[in-house]
Amino acid sequence: MPQKIRFIRNNKIIKIDEVDSNETLLNYIRTKLKKTGTKEGCSEGGCGACTVVLGDLKKNKIIYKAVNSCIMLLPSLNGKQLILVEDLIYNNKLHPVQKSMVKFHGSQCGFCTPGFVMSLFSMFKNHKNYDDKIINDSIAGNLCRCTGYKPIINAAKNLNKINNSDHFSLNNQKTIKLFKLMKKTKKYLLSEYKNKKFFSPTNVSELRKILENNPNSEIISGGTDVALKITKELKTLTSIISISSIKELNFFKINKNFIEIGSATPLIDFQKIIKRYYNDFYEILLRYGSVQIRNVATIGGNIATASPIGDTLPLLLSLNARIIIESKKNKKTVPLNKFFISYRKTILKKNEFIRSIIIPLLNKNIFKAYKISKRIDDDISSVCGSFNIEMKNDIINNIFIAYGGMDEIPKRAINCENSLKNKTLSESSINLAIKKLEKDYNPISDARSSSKYRMKIAKNLLMKCFLEIKDNNNYRINEY
Amino acid sequence: MNINNKIIHESKSHESGEKHVAGSANYTDDLLEPEGLLFGAIGYSKCAHAIIKKIDLSEVIKSDGVVSVVTINDIPGINDVGPVLPGDPIFPKKIAEYYGQPLFAVAAKTNEQARKAISKAKVDYKELKPIITIQEALKNKNYISKPKKIIKGKPLLSIKNSKNYLKNNFSTGSQEHFYLEGQVAMAIPIEENDYLIYSSTQHPSETQKILAKMLNQLDNSITVDVRRIGGGFGGKETQSFIFAAISTLLSYKSKKPVKIRMDRDDDIIITGKRHDFFSEYEVGFNDKGIIEGLIIKIASRCGFSTDLSLAINDRALFHLDNTYYLPNISITNYLCKTNTASNTAFRGFGGPQGMMSIENIINDISLYLGVETHFVRKNNFYQKNHNNITHYDMKIEDNVINELFDQLLKSSNYNERYKKIKRFNSKSKYLKKGIAITPVKFGISFTTTFLNQAGSLVHIYNDGSVHLNHGGIEMGQGTHTKIAQLAADRLGLKFNKIKITSTRTDKVPNTSASAASATTDLNGAAVLNAIDKIKENINNYVKNKYKINIENVVYINGKVKFKNKEFNFKDLIMEAYLNRVHLSSSGFYKTPKIFFDKKNFKGRPFYYFAYGASVSEVIVDTLTGENKLLQVDILQDVGKSINEAIDFGQIEGGFIQGSGWLTIEEVNWNSIGKLTTHSPSTYKIPSVSDMPNKFNVNIFKEGINKEDVVNKSKTTGEPPLMLAMSNFFAIKNAISNISENKNYIQLDAPATPEKILMAIENMKEKNNEIK
Ligand SMILES: Cc1cc2nc3c(=O)[nH]c(=O)nc-3n(C[C@H](O)[C@H](O)[C@H](O)COP(=O)(O)OP(=O)(O)OC[C@H]3O[C@@H](n4cnc5c(N)ncnc54)[C@H](O)[C@@H]3O)c2cc1C
Ligand code: FES
Ligand code: FES
Numbered sequence A: 001m002p003q004k005i006r007f008i009r010n011n012k013i014i015k016i017d018e019v020d021s022n023e024t025l026l027n028y029i030r031t032k033l034k035k036t037g038t039k040e041g042c043s044e045g046g047c048g049a050c051t052v053v054l055g056d057l058k059k060n061k062i063i064y065k066a067v068n069s070c071i072m073l074l075p076s077l078n079g080k081q082l083i084l085v086e087d088l089i090y091n092n093k094l095h096p097v098q099k100s101m102v103k104f105h106g107s108q109c110g111f112c113t114p115g116f117v118m119s120l121f122s123m124f125k126n127h128k129n130y131d132d133k134i135i136n137d138s139i140a141g142n143l144c145r146c147t148g149y150k151p152i153i154n155a156a157k158n159l160n161k162i163n164n165s166d167h168f169s170l171n172n173q174k175t176i177k178l179f180k181l182m183k184k185t186k187k188y189l190l191s192e193y194k195n196k197k198f199f200s201p202t203n204v205s206e207l208r209k210i211l212e213n214n215p216n217s218e219i220i221s222g223g224t225d226v227a228l229k230i231t232k233e234l235k236t237l238t239s240i241i242s243i244s245s246i247k248e249l250n251f252f253k254i255n256k257n258f259i260e261i262g263s264a265t266p267l268i269d270f271q272k273i274i275k276r277y278y279n280d281f282y283e284i285l286l287r288y289g290s291v292q293i294r295n296v297a298t299i300g301g302n303i304a305t306a307s308p309i310g311d312t313l314p315l316l317l318s319l320n321a322r323i324i325i326e327s328k329k330n331k332k333t334v335p336l337n338k339f340f341i342s343y344r345k346t347i348l349k350k351n352e353f354i355r356s357i358i359i360p361l362l363n364k365n366i367f368k369a370y371k372i373s374k375r376i377d378d379d380i381s382s383v384c385g386s387f388n389i390e391m392k393n394d395i396i397n398n399i400f401i402a403y404g405g406m407d408e409i410p411k412r413a414i415n416c417e418n419s420l421k422n423k424t425l426s427e428s429s430i431n432l433a434i435k436k437l438e439k440d441y442n443p444i445s446d447a448r449s450s451s452k453y454r455m456k457i458a459k460n461l462l463m464k465c466f467l468e469i470k471d472n473n474n475y476r477i478n479e480y
Numbered sequence B: 001m002n003i004n005n006k007i008i009h010e011s012k013s014h015e016s017g018e019k020h021v022a023g024s025a026n027y028t029d030d031l032l033e034p035e036g037l038l039f040g041a042i043g044y045s046k047c048a049h050a051i052i053k054k055i056d057l058s059e060v061i062k063s064d065g066v067v068s069v070v071t072i073n074d075i076p077g078i079n080d081v082g083p084v085l086p087g088d089p090i091f092p093k094k095i096a097e098y099y100g101q102p103l104f105a106v107a108a109k110t111n112e113q114a115r116k117a118i119s120k121a122k123v124d125y126k127e128l129k130p131i132i133t134i135q136e137a138l139k140n141k142n143y144i145s146k147p148k149k150i151i152k153g154k155p156l157l158s159i160k161n162s163k164n165y166l167k168n169n170f171s172t173g174s175q176e177h178f179y180l181e182g183q184v185a186m187a188i189p190i191e192e193n194d195y196l197i198y199s200s201t202q203h204p205s206e207t208q209k210i211l212a213k214m215l216n217q218l219d220n221s222i223t224v225d226v227r228r229i230g231g232g233f234g235g236k237e238t239q240s241f242i243f244a245a246i247s248t249l250l251s252y253k254s255k256k257p258v259k260i261r262m263d264r265d266d267d268i269i270i271t272g273k274r275h276d277f278f279s280e281y282e283v284g285f286n287d288k289g290i291i292e293g294l295i296i297k298i299a300s301r302c303g304f305s306t307d308l309s310l311a312i313n314d315r316a317l318f319h320l321d322n323t324y325y326l327p328n329i330s331i332t333n334y335l336c337k338t339n340t341a342s343n344t345a346f347r348g349f350g351g352p353q354g355m356m357s358i359e360n361i362i363n364d365i366s367l368y369l370g371v372e373t374h375f376v377r378k379n380n381f382y383q384k385n386h387n388n389i390t391h392y393d394m395k396i397e398d399n400v401i402n403e404l405f406d407q408l409l410k411s412s413n414y415n416e417r418y419k420k421i422k423r424f425n426s427k428s429k430y431l432k433k434g435i436a437i438t439p440v441k442f443g444i445s446f447t448t449t450f451l452n453q454a455g456s457l458v459h460i461y462n463d464g465s466v467h468l469n470h471g472g473i474e475m476g477q478g479t480h481t482k483i484a485q486l487a488a489d490r491l492g493l494k495f496n497k498i499k500i501t502s503t504r505t506d507k508v509p510n511t512s513a514s515a516a517s518a519t520t521d522l523n524g525a526a527v528l529n530a531i532d533k534i535k536e537n538i539n540n541y542v543k544n545k546y547k548i549n550i551e552n553v554v555y556i557n558g559k560v561k562f563k564n565k566e567f568n569f570k571d572l573i574m575e576a577y578l579n580r581v582h583l584s585s586s587g588f589y590k591t592p593k594i595f596f597d598k599k600n601f602k603g604r605p606f607y608y609f610a611y612g613a614s615v616s617e618v619i620v621d622t623l624t625g626e627n628k629l630l631q632v633d634i635l636q637d638v639g640k641s642i643n644e645a646i647d648f649g650q651i652e653g654g655f656i657q658g659s660g661w662l663t664i665e666e667v668n669w670n671s672i673g674k675l676t677t678h679s680p681s682t683y684k685i686p687s688v689s690d691m692p693n694k695f696n697v698n699i700f701k702e703g704i705n706k707e708d709v710v711n712k713s714k715t716t717g718e719p720p721l722m723l724a725m726s727n728f729f730a731i732k733n734a735i736s737n738i739s740e741n742k743n744y745i746q747l748d749a750p751a752t753p754e755k756i757l758m759a760i761e762n763m764k765e766k767n768n769e770i771k
Helices: A025-032 A096-103 A113-126 A132-139 A150-161 A172-182 A204-213 A226-231 A267-274 A279-286 A299-305 A312-318 A414-420 A427-440 A451-471 B005-009 B017-022 B058-062 B111-118 B134-140 B155-161 B204-215 B241-254 B264-270 B309-318 B351-369 B373-380 B401-411 B414-427 B479-491 B519-546 B569-578 B644-662 B719-738 B753-770
Strands: A005-009 A012-016 A051-058 A061-068 A081-083 A189-193 A196-200 A218-220 A239-242 A252-254 A258-262 A322-326 A331-335 A340-342 A353-360 A366-372 A383-392 A395-404 B038-044 B050-056 B066-070 B102-108 B122-127 B143-152 B164-172 B184-189 B195-199 B222-226 B258-261 B277-285 B291-303 B329-337 B431-444 B453-460 B466-470 B498-500 B554-556 B559-561 B566-568 B584-590 B595-597 B602-604 B608-621 B627-636 B694-699
Touching (some): A051 A113, A051 A172, A061 A172, A081 A172, A096 A113, A096 A150, A096 B017, A113 A132, A113 A150, A113 B017, A132 A150, A150 B644, A204 A239, A204 A353, A218 A226, A252 A267, A258 A267, A267 A279, A267 A299, A279 A312, A279 A366, A299 A312, A299 A353, A312 A366, A312 A383, A312 A395, A366 A451, A383 A451, A395 A414, A414 A427, A427 A451, A451 B753, B038 B111, B038 B264, B050 B102, B058 B066, B066 B111, B066 B241, B102 B111, B102 B241, B134 B291, B134 B329, B143 B309, B155 B277, B155 B291, B155 B329, B164 B351, B195 B204, B195 B241, B204 B222, B277 B351, B291 B351, B309 B329, B309 B351, B351 B373, B351 B644, B373 B401, B401 B431, B401 B608, B414 B431, B414 B608, B431 B719, B453 B519, B466 B479, B466 B519, B519 B569, B519 B584, B559 B569, B566 B569, B608 B719, B627 B644, B627 B719, B644 B719
Parallel strands (some): A005 A081, B038 B258, B195 B222, B291 B329, B466 B498
Antiparallel strands (some): A005 A012, A051 A081, A252 A258, A322 A331, A322 A353, A383 A395, B038 B102, B050 B122, B066 B102, B143 B329, B164 B277, B184 B258, B277 B291, B554 B559, B559 B566
């Protein structure tokens, strides 16, 4: 039985009867809700003009997340609170965030402005104080071609002086009630419209069954990769299985030896956990897409996408991560370096899904990772290098090196690793190892960088890693 | 004169600021959609150079929701959107000349249906060899117009007699406008063959003209309306025409309203960008670095058609001197025709490219002599009373660069920081800091003299409120705000009594593009002209009625003050109305003094110059080429500012945009001429982390426009973009610290991490060779 999608907007539950599962939230907002404050700048999550905020109930608290509505499929709205730039106005008065933007001249042509307002609004709701780092992170996914950002930053800083209660806090209890009312229908969602099916199971056993019965479906987790097939490649996806409502896939387990993370855990949550163990991993996640992207994109999605420039992949490879793959009949653990076959191809079969990822905790090892890209924020790596080194009295007992952007898959540098094993960590051994990288990789030239540069960077990153260890000092420009 | 400084100098928020933040400011795609609206999409060439043998649209027509398709055969009139010279077909007749050139279009019931239908076309090409790069075009002598040569003084001889000599080459890259609002137009049939077109354009009058020609109709059958645009930067000065044309053509054929809103990738693929430039120079100079003779060849990639390339190249030549006196110079300019989108206006309009060429030469000279660059810069500056004639024979009468530059050296603590950086670099092996100070002198006016005119229309309603229109487009630069301030001041009214509505061709005719930084100068003056005419009507009425003297009437604070009598503005207006006084007027303005003899490249193309200077300090990771802006100090001459907040916004935004051009923004084509950087994921404009840690922007206090420009202000439209040159040269300065032999740094713009690292590697190799 097809079901309705329900969401909260302006203190009401709204139902959509007929849901085209290939419609984007942005399209729905602009053409069906006829609210045109939310803009389209790119349709691929890269500019932030379409930013809206989704509220979700977690442990009796409403969590506000900024998302790119241009690459969110409409069914993902189910069970959420939708907040648009128009909805910030209350009693005909601008919201404090909006007022601050006007006061500090945060808009010029104004086209990017609603997106910035929404990003700042979610910052306003999720934090108490807004320091430079928080402000920067909050708006790194919004492009402005006019202002040069300074007035927007000033507007954001000014919010520190403003009490952060607003009409959303005022209506908090009321909204929570509405959430609870909505969540009463527990059964998984199935929508079918114009021969397009959308499944949203709520537990793993349902997922297994649906996958078995609909093997030609597309699993969608955060959708930051899948949605582009619709908006950019203009494909029609006739059967979609969303795993984002499955709690069993959104978890983390930590013990002495490893962390296990559910595959549908958004990167924004993952980054907080990994920070405690591998700081460089965290630093790279901070530069992964933007808050809007990380609010939805998942660790499992990044792995299954199997892109040669997927940022978590070289890091996970060098940490010897394993993944748990499941189907209706089977469950297995596979080392990540056995997962990738060729360009964006993996060993995953049609009826299988990734359940979780296991990352060993090696607190005695040295772990370093570097992402090199043209731009600091929201850019795809030219090269990403990751180094995991176990020293035993000045001798390299074990070393795991992996790079992204150097081959059609993210890959370990086996020759290079071998040449370093059981050696001292010295300039001469590193220089030898550097040469081996040419045996390990044969990178391509593309829009982002040339093959020559990629190889040079790969070599220099190894050198940099060595120098940082030798001098016991980090050489990073972002610390200035 | 009445100067109500309160309104003028007040940093008023943008007139649409509250609407921007509320999401209620309408852009073209946000307008209420008329009944039966269709959505257009454009099919384009997938070859850079090919004979089009056949376009089979049978599957397109059958595709879901398609109502109409158009090709070249559906154009009743002239198939050209070229702004100056013909040569920009809407659809090409036989030969596709770039990858992305529109070939046909469809209108369908939804945007998705239209886009999906496009992919069903079958186009048969016979491929021809494309010319993509400047080098290929130079080799094949493939030009859009004959190379141009300008000689002043005795460059050859001077170089021969100079003590020092250098020869090198340099290039600057292209740049995508990346206006946040993509190209969009909506055509609505009115009656008979009249059309109303909403277009995101910087140039409604030319849009009107082109559409009329296309339909073989008179200009008076087309009305173009533009309330605001979501950024232009030159990218909607001419590049918007084709979208307005195609939506109108689809509307003409289907008899329905049609909207085309471009997908971002297609927008970037179809439209032209900033011209990339390549230059080769020979320079002779003395030991102080003073340039005695310069021979420079300068070539630009124009793309497949002329568009605005002639004027853009001219402006590059006009700015080859930047702030430097070049008595002996020979310039040869090549306008390369390539199989790429037709390059076009982009903030600075060739000026930045010309200035980068000379700044690079100055930088090379300093490295050669081992003298700090700011000395060499100062030694070459134009002076007030001598060394003040440009290479196009214009006498510079408003030069402030010497004092402005010195002020900035001091206020930025340049010398101290320079020493500090030296100390840092001597201790830091892999991370190197660099610093540079660069000057800017930018000429204001359209270099095509007749474009320097503007019109306005002002109404005072009998409740005392004011409605005005002018020819300028509000694209974020704040022209409506500044002009409303000027108008409020001239009428002695509060800002909120003035309303500026859409720029429309039926309100103010024959306007020039909002470009060349002159929008407020020209249109502001035209508005004041209209207001003065209305005031004259009112004053004359008072004179006749009350028999009082009307010399020195003051309009201030809602009052009109005559010598012995005072009125409330509102009351006086009603009274005037009841006594049948005309309270509406058009206005006009043309820039005085300017002229230019194109043939001999001589004259006074500019009414005045805007000056500025900036200091950038950067840190570079010499192992990866990554870099970061640590501090920027800017001093900009804005004359007497109308609205400082807007000027600051233009300066900061311009700097960051220029920084993007010179560092991370890289436009790439593959070998068959397909653009590979056509989305925000492959083309990177600056984001918040590209802001400098410290960003000190100041306005030159002594600034005043010597010429009679509104409020004695100077524009801040284009000039600030070029302040970013210091960012590039600070990077170059940082990497020069790697080696003793500094002469060998070859760094082209944009200085991406890749280019920086490769420059470092080359330097190291050359050093090893020497050793
Ligand atoms: C603006 C933008 C910026 C980006 N920046 C970065 C970046 O900096 N670094 C980077 O690495 N990537 C980046 N990406 C790419 C993208 O975020 C990743 O590919 C992302 O990890 C995908 O995660 P997701 O949950 O959104 O995946 P989805 O789009 O939901 O799915 C991606 C693929 O994985 C499959 N899949 C998802 N989950 C599972 C599962 N549990 N089991 C089996 N298959 C599954 C899907 O079927 C699909 O084929 C960016 C993307 C965008 C749009
Ligand atoms: S439209 Fe650009 S991020 Fe959505
Ligand atoms: S104000 Fe124009 S893009 Fe931000």
